[in-house]
Amino acid sequence: MSLATDLLAGNRRSLARAISQVEDGGPEARVLLAALYGRTGRAHVVGVTGAPGTGKSTLVNALAKAYRAEGQTIGIIAVDPTSPFSGGALLGDRVRMRDLAGDAGIFIRSMATRGSLGGLARATADVILVLDAAGFDRILVETVGVGQAEVDIASAAHTTIVVEAPGMGDEVQAIKAGVLEIADLFAVNKADREGADHTAMALQMMQGLAPAPTGHHGPRSASGHPEPGAQSDGSWLPPIVKTVATRGEGAERLRDWIETHRAHLQATDQLVRRETARAAAALDHVLRDALLAAFLTRLPDGVLSQTTEAIARREIDPYTAAAQLLAIST
Ligand SMILES: Nc1nc2c(ncn2[C@@H]2O[C@H](COP(=O)(O)OP(=O)(O)O)[C@@H](O)[C@H]2O)c(=O)[nH]1
Ligand SMILES: [Mg+2]
Structure with missing residues (x-):
């Protein structure tokens, strides 16, 4: 039996093998993903x-348990571009794995940078495909929100949860990191700590500062803010959910909001739009990799390193050098 057939039949050992294969990339992975x-x-x-x-890892853990209580199967991918370790478990995630171990309805995989961040985004998208094909109902992808790579990884998601916590120094981190725009849901975690209300209010105020959805006539809460969730004009106002991940508090509410958002995406044309955006991102990654690989094989031996050294010595700028390399190889 081929690995793909094995995986589709629900064989767990083949799942781990399939994931390692797509992480490594290469021709075998391409055959597998095509199947x-x-x-x-x-x-x-x-x-x-x-x-x-x-508290992302703790929250993902709590969320997975909340989903398991309803019988849904869960795939978890923890992406940490800051970890120098490749493959295997990240330190904090080993604790989590022990906690969730023994439940066949949950599969956890940690991923760290191997080479480029772009490579990590590509590998993550492919691991999502494998878990999807293996039949997991929901796939939770934890990423550290620090930069463009995370935004790229987020573009592989249907629903994006931005996690904030009180006492992290700056309530407007979300805006600075540019993640406010990508949030479908906010979790204010560590709600057992002082300042959680303040963080939630800061988020709500930032939402108020954002341009109001056009033609908004939806209901407003007692505080004068519109009710979160689906709006009458088809837009979505991200709900803010307070959680205490260590105790699992708020996890059911967060799960229910994810499901509400999913229903909203399905009811509007947004699911199709997001799927198209995901397809575009996937094709873009694959094309870049393929073009670069094809280009490098056509380049004479040693030319790349000589050019790199010349750029470092300031003998030539990277733009002119790239144009010259392109001219040689075509
Ligand atoms: N007080 C409190 N601590 C929490 C909560 N959630 C997570 N933590 C703790 O915060 C620390 C970081 O959690 P972790 O899930 O590893 O954060 P991550 O780096 O975002 O994945 C750990 O010591 C957790 O036990 C919470 O709701 N309340
Ligand atoms: Mg973590």
């Missing part, structure tokens, strides 16, 4: 992002 692709598109992908220490 699996037709069986994907069923899972709902949830991105969970935020600054280190806000």
Whole structure:
């Protein structure tokens, strides 16, 4: 039996092997992904992002348990571009794995940078495909919210949760990191700590500062803010959910909001739009890799390193050098 057939039949050992294969990339991975692709598109992908220490791992853990209580199967991918370790488990995630171990309805995979961040985004998207094909209902992807790579990874998600916590120094981190725009849901975690209300209010105020959805006539809460969730004009106002991840508090509410958002995406044309955006990003990654690989094989031996050294010595600028290399190889 081929690895793909094995995986689609629900064999767990083949799942781990398939994931390692797509992480490594290469021709075998391409054959596997081609065989699996037709069986994907069923899972709902949830991105969970935020600054280190806000409690993302703990929250993903609690969320997975809340989903398991309803019988849904969960794939978890923890992406940490800051970790120098490749493969295997990240330190904090080993604790989590022990906690969730023994439940066949949960599969956890940690991923760290191997080479470029772009490579990590590509590998993450492919691991999502494998878990999707293996039949997991929901896939939770934890990423550290620090930069463009995370925004790229978030573009692979249907629903993006931005996690904030009180006492992280600056309530407007979300805006600075540019993640406010990508949030479908906010979790104010560590709500057992002082300042959680303040953080939630700061987020709500930032939402108020954002341009109001056009033609908004939706209901308003007692505080004068519009009710979160689906608006009458088809737009979505991200709900702010307070959580205490260590005790699992708020996890059901967060799960229910994810499901509400999923229903909203399905009811509007936004699911199709997001799927198209995901397809564009996937094609873009694959094309870049393929073009670069094809280009490098056509380049005479040693030319790349000589050019790199010349750029470092300031003998030539990177733009002119790239144009010259392109001219040689075509
Ligand atoms: N007081 C409190 N601590 C929490 C909560 N959630 C997570 N933590 C703690 O915060 C620390 C960082 O959590 P972790 O999930 O590893 O954060 P991550 O870096 O965002 O993945 C750990 O010591 C957690 O036990 C919470 O709701 N309340
Ligand atoms: Mg973590």
